[in-house]
Amino acid sequence: MTDLGMPLLRAPRGVGHLRGDKSFPAAARDALADSQLRRNLGHATSTIRAKRATVVAERADWEQLRAAGSAIKAATMAHLDEHLERLEAEVTRRGGVVHWARDANEANEIVTRLVAATGSREVVKVKSMATQEIGLNEALEAAGVTAQETDLAELIVQLGGDLPSHILVPAIHRNRAEIREIFLREMPGVDPALTDEPRRLAMAARAYLRERFLRADVAISGANFGVADTGSLVVVESEGNGRMCLTLPRTLITVMGIEKVVPTWQDLEVFLQLLPRSSTGERMNPYTSVWTGVTPGDGPAEVHLVLLDNGRTATLADDVGRAALHCIKCSACLNVCPVYERTGGHAYGSVYPGPIGAVLSPQLTGVEDNASLPFASSLCGACFEACPVRIDIPSLLVRLRSQHVEARREASRVPSAEAVAMAAAAWTMSDPGRFAAAEKASRLGRVFGRRSGRLTTLPPPLSAWTAGRDAPRPPAETFREWWARERG
Amino acid sequence: MKIALFVTCLSDALFPEVGKAVVTLLERLGHEVAFPAAQTCCGQMHVNTGYRREALGLVRHHVETFEPYDVIVAPSGSCVGSVRHQHADVARAAGDDALAARAEAVAARTHELSELLVDVLGVEDVGAYYPHRVTYHPTCHSLRMLHVGDKPLRLLRHVRGMTLLELPGADQCCGFGGTFAVKNADTSTAMLADKMSHVLSTGAEAVSAGDSSCLMHIGGGLSRLRTGTRAVHLAEILASSEASR
Numbered sequence: 091m092t093d094l095g096m097p098l099l100r101a102p103r104g105v106g107h108l109r110g111d112k113s114f115p116a117a118a119r120d121a122l123a124d125s126q127l128r129r130n131l132g133h134a135t136s137t138i139r140a141k142r143a144t145v146v147a148e149r150a151d152w153e154q155l156r157a158a159g160s161a162i163k164a165a166t167m168a169h170l171d172e173h174l175e176r177l178e179a180e181v182t183r184r185g186g187v188v189h190w191a192r193d194a195n196e197a198n199e200i201v202t203r204l205v206a207a208t209g210s211r212e213v214v215k216v217k218s219m220a221t222q223e224i225g226l227n228e229a230l231e232a233a234g235v236t237a238q239e240t241d242l243a244e245l246i247v248q249l250g251g252d253l254p255s256h257i258l259v260p261a262i263h264r265n266r267a268e269i270r271e272i273f274l275r276e277m278p279g280v281d282p283a284l285t286d287e288p289r290r291l292a293m294a295a296r297a298y299l300r301e302r303f304l305r306a307d308v309a310i311s312g313a314n315f316g317v318a319d320t321g322s323l324v325v326v327e328s329e330g331n332g333r334m335c336l337t338l339p340r341t342l343i344t345v346m347g348i349e350k351v352v353p354t355w356q357d358l359e360v361f362l363q364l365l366p367r368s369s370t371g372e373r374m375n376p377y378t379s380v381w382t383g384v385t386p387g388d389g390p391a392e393v394h395l396v397l398l399d400n401g402r403t404a405t406l407a408d409d410v411g412r413a414a415l416h417c418i419k420c421s422a423c424l425n426v427c428p429v430y431e432r433t434g435g436h437a438y439g440s441v442y443p444g445p446i447g448a449v450l451s452p453q454l455t456g457v458e459d460n461a462s463l464p465f466a467s468s469l470c471g472a473c474f475e476a477c478p479v480r481i482d483i484p485s486l487l488v489r490l491r492s493q494h495v496e497a498r499r500e501a502s503r504v505p506s507a508e509a510v511a512m513a514a515a516a517w518t519m520s521d522p523g524r525f526a527a528a529e530k531a532s533r534l535g536r537v538f539g540r541r542s543g544r545l546t547t548l549p550p551p552l553s554a555w556t557a558g559r560d561a562p563r564p565p566a567e568t569f570r571e572w573w574a575r576e577r578g
Numbered sequence: 579m580k581i582a583l584f585v586t587c588l589s590d591a592l593f594p595e596v597g598k599a600v601v602t603l604l605e606r607l608g609h610e611v612a613f614p615a616a617q618t619c620c621g622q623m624h625v626n627t628g629y630r631r632e633a634l635g636l637v638r639h640h641v642e643t644f645e646p647y648d649v650i651v652a653p654s655g656s657c658v659g660s661v662r663h664q665h666a667d668v669a670r671a672a673g674d675d676a677l678a679a680r681a682e683a684v685a686a687r688t689h690e691l692s693e694l695l696v697d698v699l700g701v702e703d704v705g706a707y708y709p710h711r712v713t714y715h716p717t718c719h720s721l722r723m724l725h726v727g728d729k730p731l732r733l734l735r736h737v738r739g740m741t742l743l744e745l746p747g748a749d750q751c752c753g754f755g756g757t758f759a760v761k762n763a764d765t766s767t768a769m770l771a772d773k774m775s776h777v778l779s780t781g782a783e784a785v786s787a788g789d790s791s792c793l794m795h796i797g798g799g800l801s802r803l804r805t806g807t808r809a810v811h812l813a814e815i816l817a818s819s820e821a822s823r
Contacts, residue, residue, distance in 0.1 A: 119764045128768075428751045432768045466762060468755025468769070469626060471722035491628030512624060516632035519587065519619040520639045529591045544801050554760040558767035559798030562592050569590040569597035573613045 098404035099192060100456040106194040106225040106400075107253065108455050110439015113462040117437040127263050131434050134262045138425045141371025142476075149367070159364050160480040162357045163416035167406060173318045173351045174397060180321025184383020186393040191345075193400045198229035200396050201310065201343055205235050208341050208392075210307045216325060216332040217241030218312025219257060219419055220345045220398055222441040223454075226310070237310065238302050240331040242295050249276040255435030255443065257421040258369050263434050266291060299331060309335035309390070313346040314418070315361060316395070319354045322382040323395065326365060326375050336379045342390035347398050349406075349415040361418055364478035368420035401454030410489055414450045416479045421446075423473035423483060429466055438463060445473035449486040457493045458501075464490035507551075529568045539563040579699070580610045582647035584640075584688070586657045586790065587619035593790045596653050599817035600691065603704060604651075606819070616643045622660035625668060627757045634672050637665045641680050649698065650688040653813045654789050655720030658690040663723055690720060691813055692729040692788060702732050707820045709739035712810070713782040715773070715796065717789045718751050730788055730812055737815060743780040747772070754795035770799045777807060784810045 101108050110117060121127060146152055166173055178188040191197035205213055213230065215221065215237050227237040227248075239248040243261040247254050250272045254260030261269070270286040277298055284294055311332065315324040323344055325332050336342060352358050366375040384393050406412045424430045424444030435443030440451040440460065448467060452460035464487045473483040498506060505513070518524045539545040545561040547553065555561060567575075581604055585597040601611050621636030640661070644650050652658050662685040669678035695701050714734060720726045734742050753759065753769025760766075773796060777785045785800070787793050790811060797809025 115762050115764065118762065122764050122768050428753070428769050429762075429765055432772075433765055464628075465758065466765075468718070468751045468753060468758045468766070470718035470751035470755070472718075472749075472751070475722055488626055488628070491626070492630045493628075495628035495630075508627075509629075512627065512629040512632055516621075516624055516629070516635055519621075520635040522616045522618055525587070525618045532591060544798075546802070551760055554763035555798075557763060558770065558802065559759075559795060560801040561798060562794060564592060565594050567594060569585050569594035570613070570615065572594055572598060573601075574615070577613070578615075 098407055099399065099401065100404050100459075101223075101401040101454045102193050102195060103459070105198065105229075106223050107441045108223060108451050109459055110437075112439065114437055114439070114466040115462060117439060118433040118466070121433045121437045126265070126268075127434050128432065130263055130265050131431055134259065135425045135431045138259075138371055142368060142422060142425065145367045145371050145373055148373075149363075155360060155364055156478055156480050158360045159418075159478055160416065162352065162360060163479055164413075166351065166353060166357075167349070167412055167415060170348065170351070170406065173353055174348055176318040176353075177316050177321055177351050178397070180318065181383055181393075181395050182321075184321050186321065186383040186395055189394060189396045191396050191398050191400070194224035194398075197224050197345055197396050197398050197400070198226055201226060201345065202229055202233045202235070204341070204343055204394055205230065205308055206233065208308050210235070210341075212236045212238065212302075212306060213308040213310050214238050214240050214302055214306040214335045214339065215244075216309065216311035216335045217244050217260075217327065218310070218345065219441060220312045220347050221310060222254060224345070224398065224400060226345065238306075240299050240303070240335055241327070242292065242329055242331070245295055245299070246272060249273065253436060254441060256424060257419050257442065257444070257446075259421075263436070303331075303334045303338055306335070306339045308341045308343065309339040311336060311342065311344045313344050313350055314365070315358055316346055316351045317353075317355055317358055318351050320382055322380050324358065325379045326362070327377045327379075328370060328375060330377050333377050333379050336381060337389050340390060341392040341394070342381075343394045343396065345396045345398055347400075348402050365418055365420050368422040368476070368478040401456075404456075405450075405453040408453070411449070411453050411486060413481050414446065414453055414486060416481055417446050417450065418479060420478055422476040422478060426472040426476045427467075428470060428472065429468065438466070445483045445487075446481070449481075449483055449490060452490055457490055458497050461494050464494060526568075526570060529570075533564045533566075535564050536566070579649060580612060580647070581694070582612045582614055582644060582650045584617055584620075584644065584650055584652040584657070585613070586652055586654045588794070589653060589790045592794070593811070596790055596811045596813050599811065599813040600651065600653050602822070603813060603817040606817075607699065607701065607704060609699070612647065614643050614647070620657045620660045620665075621668070622657060622664065623756050625660065625664050630668055630671060633668050634674075637668050637681060638677060640665070641677065641684050644684050644688070645680065648687060649694070650684070651691055651694045652688065653691045653811060654791070655690045655717050655724050655726065656789050656791055658688055658693075659719040659723035661685050661688045690724055690726060690788060692720075692726050692733055693724065695733060695816075696729045703736035704733060704816050706737040706816045706818055707739050707823070708737050708815045708818045710784055711741045711743060711782045712784050712786050712815065713743040713745040713777055713780040714748070714812075715745060715752060715777070715785055715787040715792065716748055717787050717792045720788050721749060726788075733812070733816060734786070740815070743782050745780060745785075746776045748776075752792050752796050754792050756791070759795060766795075767799075770795060774799050774803070774805070778805060782807060784808050786810050786812050786815055788812045
């Protein structure tokens with residue numbers, strides 16, 4: 091870790107959605123029992139996986155593209171301060187106003203103040219992870235401002251009083267029958283004869299949203315990229331609802347994580363190829379909106395950019411962990427993750443679920459505030475293979491596990507039962523004599539399971555194993571004993 | 579060729595038949611097998627659970643034990659993955675660059691069983707006979723850390739008497755994941771349930787893999803449900819011959 095002589099500022103507690111109220115294993119247990127959720131997730135992730143695989147296979151240079159994406163991100167992070175100042179200068183020069191937010195509270199205050207200054211009591215929102223991360227909707231609501239989500243899936247989540255469970259497909263945990271029920275229950279003026287036909291559901295949302303687009307004075311967005319060279323901001327989306335928000339209202343406020351800056355348009359080119367193929371499995375996304383400051387007579391007359399830290403600088407300080415900031419939020423890792431596919435996103439307790447969430451959330455909050463997340467992986471490596479910017483997520487998970495163990499060691503002089511067991515195992519296994527003696531001792535277990543040749547119950551913590559699986563009965567002779575007898 | 583066997587702590591203590599099978603197989607192919615008796619464990623469980631500091635002694639011990647050998651084999655993609663991708667890092671994190679360099683040298687000479695057979699010994703038909711219906715689970719670390727590709731399948735396709743059945747969703751993790759199986763037992767078991775459904779859908783008598791750990795997990799589930807389908811290590815199939823039956 092690089093010591094800059096300053097305390098590392100993590101995302102503060104009590105605001106936003108980066109921490110769950112349950113540990114991952116406990117939250118996962120609830121999710122695993124939900125058969126509807128399991129079915130919806132299995133269907134949705136396998137569909138996106140297949141689409142992604144097809145369009146990725148079309149590119150003979152896919153591996154080179156990934157390497158380029160990774161290299162651009164690493165180079166950008168190495169001079170992040172310079173790129174951000176360039177971005178600020180260019181946005182300002184073209185009539186935009188740039189604000190710096192150290193954390194979620196500061197960002198929420200800035201946006202709330204900007205909205206209040208317009209006198210508007212209602213804002214329309216483009217789908218954005220950064221504003222979910224900081225809990226902006228709740229902050230606006232506390233200030234008497236209604237924030238209307240306009241992305242179809244975010245609308246479903248908002249009307250359902252729910253939280254997003256996927257970065258790209260926030261309502262992945264809902265099927266169309268459930269969506270119909272939510273619309274009938276929560277959408278004012280909805281046709282009571284609404285069916286669960288996808289087209290009918292989309293038309294209902296369209297009618298509801300169109301009215302709000304036309305009366306909105308203020309829009310709030312995130313940004314997929316900010317091009318430092320020209321001060322241009324980029325939003326990539328599928329529905330066109332984002333485009334409505336970005337062009338119709340008078341005031342546009344964008345909240346962007348500081349890691350989203352790319353130096354040049356040439357860099358952007360690489361990511362605009364990687365992102366749609368990795369996320370929706372499309373060659374190109376339907377809508378790419380780019381705006382550069384204020385263009386008189388065309389689009390918003392007032393443009394603000396809020397640059398959000400919220401634990402990112404602290405993440406950047408870790409020379410390995412900083413790779414998590416390379417993420418372009420495509421969610422390919424979620425769609426291939428066998429853990430995510432079964433538990434869904436809510437079990438992660440953060441707006442960033444899945445493998446990338448398990449390495450990003452603990453770094454933004456400090457690992458002890460999300461200590462169970464780095465362990466929420468079998469380290470199968472499917473995420474690393476799918477990541478368009480080659481983030482070695484399994485290695486980051488293992489690193490965070492070590493940081494958690496070290497933090498526990500520092501916090502308490504009394505070692506945990508696990509730490510004692512691990513130390514004992516390391517002591518035993520670093521000497522062949524001790525190891526052989528331990529193997530002999532484990533043979534005592536042979537008295538159990540004598541009849542069936544398998545063990546069906548073991549004491550804690552191994553009872554977690556035998557709750558669902560038999561354990562092998564220790565053999566009469568270990569391999570080394572056999573070798574010594576036969577060949578020694 | 580003289581080949582040192584790193585049997586792995588799990589196979590040594592719980593699945594000695596796997597180690598014996600490697601010995602039988604390599605000797606049948608005309609090679610000399612050495613078993614460095616000082617060997618213990620690669621330390622992967624410690625590293626992956628966050629006990630990197632404790633793993634250092636295990637890494638040093640492993641390097642010292644296997645340093646004298648030119649060719650080393652282990653019947654586990656996961657343990658070879660740890661030797662190849664973790665050992666030098668553990669040493670480097672502890673500030674021991676000399677050990678890291680030695681670990682890298684040992685790692686370069688360490689092969690998973692199917693890699694040794696196909697890449698080093700240049701053999702795909704090992705003369706095995708195994709008259710059963712078998713499906714193969716490729717295991718995550720063999721597939722995505724070592725990139726062994728279809729080497730195990732190429733070996734299995736030459737086994738006489740055996741019907742090799744394609745496993746649906748083969749590249750999906752079985753849910754073992756070391757201490758993950760205990761720390762996140764519910765999620766692990768949910769993953770296992772799907773793996774077992776796929777295994778059972780093939781109608782195989784046995785599911786095979788190149789890792790005793792994944793097989794302990796899949797086999798433990800199949801046994802608990804009395805499915806009548808068993809787990810068998812790749813080495814055991816390849817060691818099996820008409821003479822040995």
